[in-house]
Amino acid sequence: MAVWEQAMVGLAIFAVLYFWGPGAKNALxxxxxxxxxxxxxxxxxxxxxVLFVIxxxxxxxx
Numbered sequence: 001m002a003v004w005e006q007a008m009v010g011l012a013i014f015a016v017l018y019f020w021g022p023g024a025k026n027a028l029x030x031x032x033x034x035x036x037x038x039x040x041x042x043x044x045x046x047x048x049x050v051l052f053v054i055x056x057x058x059x060x061x062x
Contacts, residue, residue, distance in 0.1 A: 001009075
């Protein structure tokens, strides 16, 4: 990779951190102040997908 390409990649990384950093910080602070996080709403679909993948693997192996 040429030096100018490395400089452009570095500049792009800096721009991403500069523009999206404060928004990410605010999002993290807001998520910590949530009163009632609904973990069941996220964990149940994830568990169902994991079980489905396990069933598919078991069907392929036998």
